[in-house]
Amino acid sequence: MYMNRLLCAFVILVVLFVSMSSFAEENPTQTSAGQTTESQVPASASSTEEYKFEPSEIEKKPYHVGGYLEFRPILYGLDKENAFYKLKFFNRKEGNTTEDYDGRLWLEGSYEKGIVGFFLKTNLGLDHTYKGWDHETRIYEGYASLKPSSSLTIDFGKKVFNWGKGYAWNPVAFVDRPKDSDDPELPREGYIAATADYIKSFNGPLKTFSVSPILFPVYHRINDTFGEWNRLNFAGRIYGLLYDTDIDLLFLVGKSKTNRFGFDFSRNVTTNLEVHGEFAFIKNQQKTSVEDNGKVSMTQFDAKSLLLGIRYLSSMDTTYILEYYHNGTGYSASELQDFFSFTDKAFDVLQSTGKENLWKKAEGLFNGGYGRMNPGEDYVYLRISQKEPFNILYFTPALTTIMNFNDRSFSISPELLYEGFKNWEFRLKGMALIGSRGAEFGEKQNDYRIELRVRYYF
Amino acid sequence: MRNLMRILLALSVLITGVPAYAAIDGTQLLKEIDRNLNPESYEMYRKLINIEPSGRKMEYTFYSVKKGLDKIAGLFLAPASEKGRSTLRLGDNMWLYIPNVGKPIRITSLQSIIGGIFNNADILSLDYSAEYDVEKIEETGNEYLLYLKAKTKTVAYDRLKLWADKNKKIPTRIECLTEASMLIKTLYFKDIKDFGGGIVRPSVLETDSPLYKGYKSVMLFANIKQRDFKDEVFTLTYMPKMDSLRK
Numbered sequence: 001m002y003m004n005r006l007l008c009a010f011v012i013l014v015v016l017f018v019s020m021s022s023f024a025e026e027n028p029t030q031t032s033a034g035q036t037t038e039s040q041v042p043a044s045a046s047s048t049e050e051y052k053f054e055p056s057e058i059e060k061k062p063y064h065v066g067g068y069l070e071f072r073p074i075l076y077g078l079d080k081e082n083a084f085y086k087l088k089f090f091n092r093k094e095g096n097t098t099e100d101y102d103g104r105l106w107l108e109g110s111y112e113k114g115i116v117g118f119f120l121k122t123n124l125g126l127d128h129t130y131k132g133w134d135h136e137t138r139i140y141e142g143y144a145s146l147k148p149s150s151s152l153t154i155d156f157g158k159k160v161f162n163w164g165k166g167y168a169w170n171p172v173a174f175v176d177r178p179k180d181s182d183d184p185e186l187p188r189e190g191y192i193a194a195t196a197d198y199i200k201s202f203n204g205p206l207k208t209f210s211v212s213p214i215l216f217p218v219y220h221r222i223n224d225t226f227g228e229w230n231r232l233n234f235a236g237r238i239y240g241l242l243y244d245t246d247i248d249l250l251f252l253v254g255k256s257k258t259n260r261f262g263f264d265f266s267r268n269v270t271t272n273l274e275v276h277g278e279f280a281f282i283k284n285q286q287k288t289s290v291e292d293n294g295k296v297s298m299t300q301f302d303a304k305s306l307l308l309g310i311r312y313l314s315s316m317d318t319t320y321i322l323e324y325y326h327n328g329t330g331y332s333a334s335e336l337q338d339f340f341s342f343t344d345k346a347f348d349v350l351q352s353t354g355k356e357n358l359w360k361k362a363e364g365l366f367n368g369g370y371g372r373m374n375p376g377e378d379y380v381y382l383r384i385s386q387k388e389p390f391n392i393l394y395f396t397p398a399l400t401t402i403m404n405f406n407d408r409s410f411s412i413s414p415e416l417l418y419e420g421f422k423n424w425e426f427r428l429k430g431m432a433l434i435g436s437r438g439a440e441f442g443e444k445q446n447d448y449r450i451e452l453r454v455r456y457y458f
Numbered sequence: 459m460r461n462l463m464r465i466l467l468a469l470s471v472l473i474t475g476v477p478a479y480a481a482i483d484g485t486q487l488l489k490e491i492d493r494n495l496n497p498e499s500y501e502m503y504r505k506l507i508n509i510e511p512s513g514r515k516m517e518y519t520f521y522s523v524k525k526g527l528d529k530i531a532g533l534f535l536a537p538a539s540e541k542g543r544s545t546l547r548l549g550d551n552m553w554l555y556i557p558n559v560g561k562p563i564r565i566t567s568l569q570s571i572i573g574g575i576f577n578n579a580d581i582l583s584l585d586y587s588a589e590y591d592v593e594k595i596e597e598t599g600n601e602y603l604l605y606l607k608a609k610t611k612t613v614a615y616d617r618l619k620l621w622a623d624k625n626k627k628i629p630t631r632i633e634c635l636t637e638a639s640m641l642i643k644t645l646y647f648k649d650i651k652d653f654g655g656g657i658v659r660p661s662v663l664e665t666d667s668p669l670y671k672g673y674k675s676v677m678l679f680a681n682i683k684q685r686d687f688k689d690e691v692f693t694l695t696y697m698p699k700m701d702s703l704r705k
Binding site: 051053055057058060064066068108112117147150151153160162163164167184185186187188197199200201202207208210212239241244246266267268270271272273274276311313319387388391393394419420422423424425455457458 | 503505507508510516517519521535536537538539541542548549550551552556557558559560561563564566567568569570573574611612613614662670671673676678680681687688689690691692693694695696699701702704705
């Protein structure tokens with residue numbers, strides 16, 4: 001506990017120290033010490049202050065280094081009766097709450113000269129959780145890019161593709177890691193691939209057309225968590241802006257995963273209403289499920305996933321994002337309930353006899369399909385955010401809920417975001433998980449979560 | 459005699475009764491105003507400043523390129539928290555690319571990607587003549603007053619009242635109104651400057667709004683140059699690569 005607090009204090013001090021200059025820059029009475037050049041804009045007739053626009057502010061350099069420093073303390077309110085608690089904490093004696101202290105240095109760099117560019121995004125993480133200290137040094141993206149013309153780009157290396165139009169989920173993201181639907185804008189790690197983008201523009205109903213083929217290797221130490229090894233897979237995306245609608249056709253074929261195909265679309269219906277959707281077809285999807293007595297079975301079927309969503313801006317500057325997601329590879333309410341019942345039984349056996357067989361089986365199933373972010377079949381996502389209420393600039397409160405539509409359990413997350421200091425971002429977020437025993441959100445390891453996220457961009 | 463009287467009457471009506479605006483081609487005048495503000499295809503840098511009643515400021519540096527009547531794209535260069543965000547507008551379609559999100563998302567013209575009084579339609583503005591019809595023109599001293607009506611429902615402001623200097627044919631003030639003529643904001647064009655290449659135009663655009671009492675937003679212009687771009691620059695695929703256009 002002492003170390004935790006020491007770490008917190010240290011990170012806060014570092015962050016404050018690094019950023020003092022940025023606060024100073026916002027002082028309106030302070031003037032630039034730099035020489036003012038011809039781009040300086042003189043004082044306007046009605047204003048006593050002078051606006052400055054220095055050439056150094058728009059000078060292009062061949063390289064770029066930037067990123068952010070993040071500190072994120074999290075408090076979890078645990079529920080010891082829940083299946084996910086047992087699966088994660090079965091051999092530990094935790095109190096009613098547990099704390100995480102996450103620190104992250106996100107570094108981005110690029111160098112471009114002529115038609116060649118190099119791009120790098122790395123995550124340096126230092127976390128203290130109930131397991132103790134942990135750290136991560138990982139390249140999220142790192143690739144070389146060739147741009148022989150404005151129509152053609154060729155990239156080699158580790159890259160995130162970000163397929164799909166959905167905000168919380170992307171069933172057509174065949175070559176991406178899954179999103180965290182609680183925080184969909186978190187950076188994700190890419191995969192190693194060779195890819196090209198060829199773009200062509202037209203006049204007429206089809207304004208843009210692009211083709212993006214991807215060679216996707218899966219070998220030992222190359223994308224080895226993706227699927228079956230020693231395979232070279234082929235993926236691709238065909239995009240068109242047709243009748244003011246974004247349309248993508250996407251596919252992944254090869255032996256590392258079963259073949260899958262999909263399409264997505266997005267369109268602004270009016271100035272304040274956007275609609276989007278995705279459909280994915282996965283051939284020969286395999287699903288492992290368990291009955292409450294522990295009998296495990298595997299089924300194979302063609303899975304169809306669907307996402308439909310809208311983004312609506314009201315006249316009060318309130319943004320609504322509403323999405324429905326049918327996860328064709330997910331578990332029904334009764335399948336999830338069977339798994340939770342089996343986990344309870346396995347835990348009881350472990351506690352009373354010390355025999356680990358059933359418990360190991362439960363853990364294996366948890367680490368397979370049941371433990372993923374959203375293992376259910378049907379979800380509804382709603383996010384309501386209010387821009388600058390009461391004329392408080394750069395302040396955005398929001399409320400997000402994710403509901404498992406099959407068992408009616410849900411999470412609800414209020415958050416307050418403030419970006420009023422240059423290069424600073426403060427976000428306070430809470431989350432309550434509500435559901436009965438045997439329901440997805442009712443069986444998570446915690447009943448609530450409170451987190452503060454402080455970011456300083458540089 | 460009666461016929462002569464009729465002819466004289468008709469002539470006098472024609473001479474005195476023709477309103478002033480009939481002598482001016484409103485559409486042509488609006489096109490001239492557009493061309494005096496920017497070349498049809500250009501690149502430019504802007505600094506957007508939001509000023510709070512306390513005097514506290516937030517500044518954003520923005521690079522933008524435009525082609526033809528309906529294609530415009532932009533890239534945030536500063537502050538660090540916004541750097542790399544790019545925007546694209548193709549007619550009524552608008553997208554925002556956020557590096558962390560990694561893909562373009564559709565946005566609407568009434569939203570504001572920077573907060574403050576400027577919304578996306580102000581930042582990614584097309585030619586006025588591309589979005590508005592001239593309903594009527596009045597002459598007030600040294601200025602024309604153009605009453606503009608949006609061509610479609612998808613335009614951010616249904617009506618504009620545009621005051622333009624008669625000699626320079628450059629806007630001095632624009633009131634942005636709703637369909638019910640409620641004032642949303644007023645834009646003030648100030649400090650005319652020679653940017654070179656024959657571009658002489660206001661270098662400062664200020665705005666205030668009755669919806670944001672005490673707040674002000676300012677747009678400073680620099681390095682406006684005529685430049686032609688390939689159509690492929692104005693595509694979703696190109697959004698993450700916009701910085702490569704800068705020289």
